[in-house]
Amino acid sequence: VPPSGVVPAFDPVEDREPGVHLGAEAPAIEQLALERGNGLGDLLARGAVAAGATPISKAALGLPVLPGASAYTNPISYFGFKVFPGARLPFQVLGTNRVFGALGRLNPWIGGGLLAYDTYSVGTCVSECMSRGYCQTEGQ
Amino acid sequence: MKVEIVQSKVFDIIQEILCDRRSLLLSDRLVGDLRIDSDDLSFSLVPDIEQAFSIRVPIEEWGHVYTIEDVVNLVQRHLQASGSG
Numbered sequence: 001v002p003p004s005g006v007v008p009a010f011d012p013v014e015d016r017e018p019g020v021h022l023g024a025e026a027p028a029i030e031q032l033a034l035e036r037g038n039g040l041g042d043l044l045a046r047g048a049v050a051a052g053a054t055p056i057s058k059a060a061l062g063l064p065v066l067p068g069a070s071a072y073t074n075p076i077s078y079f080g081f082k083v084f085p086g087a088r089l090p091f092q093v094l095g096t097n098r099v100f101g102a103l104g105r106l107n108p109w110i111g112g113g114l115l116a117y118d119t120y121s122v123g124t125c126v127s128e129c130m131s132r133g134y135c136q137t138e139g140q
Numbered sequence: 141m142k143v144e145i146v147q148s149k150v151f152d153i154i155q156e157i158l159c160d161r162r163s164l165l166l167s168d169r170l171v172g173d174l175r176i177d178s179d180d181l182s183f184s185l186v187p188d189i190e191q192a193f194s195i196r197v198p199i200e201e202w203g204h205v206y207t208i209e210d211v212v213n214l215v216q217r218h219l220q221a222s223g224s225g
Contacts, residue, residue, distance in 0.1 A: 052188045063186075064176075064181075065182065065203065066170060066181045068170075068171035069182070070167070081182075085183070090159060096180050097159050097179040097180075098179070101179050101180065117211050
């Protein structure tokens with residue numbers, strides 16, 4: 001009986017179940033993410049939300065600050081003041097009747113909603129790619 | 141301009157910002173009592189007051205305005221300084 005020699009160690013990649021990679025080449029996770037809509041438009045939308053929530057000093061803009069009032073504003077509210085000063089509602093929304101003031105106050109909530117949506121999307125995306133074997137790990 | 145007229149105009153402007161025709165007192169604090177939005181003070185009240193009375197108030201002077209009465213006094217002072225009071 002010839003000697004059996006040394007049995008090579010099990011390689012989870014080399015010795016994986018046959019047929020896993022017999023189909024079309026699996027897309028990279030980045031491509032999968034783009035296919036799911038996480039592209040340039042989404043990036044711009046999130047950038048706009050983040051930029052709109054940036055606090056700006058009223059003093060730096062040459063605006064008066066009354067006692068007890070916040071010394072900061074946001075770009076959305078300031079934009080409305082400069083470009084559409086007459087954009088006001090006959091009722092108050094979120095404590096103001098200025099359209100852009102309300103939008104500026106709503107903006108962090110939009111950001112929170114997008115963050116929750118992104119968290120959900122990333123979670124389902126990773127879960128999906130892992131279940132399909134798309135995810136690559138180091139060494140593969 | 142009579143102080144009653146100034147008061148009436150200031151009340152109108154504040155009621156318009158609040159979207160509420162509630163009765164106001166001269167002693168009402170703009171932030172503490174009326175809870176006017178911070179940006180509304182800077183972006184609505186100040187320009188509306190200046191436009192209504194055709195005055196220009198240095199921004200430092202707004203830093204001492206707590207109540208409606210302070211607004212009225214500030215307007216009166218500037219109207220008198222400009223010769224309109």
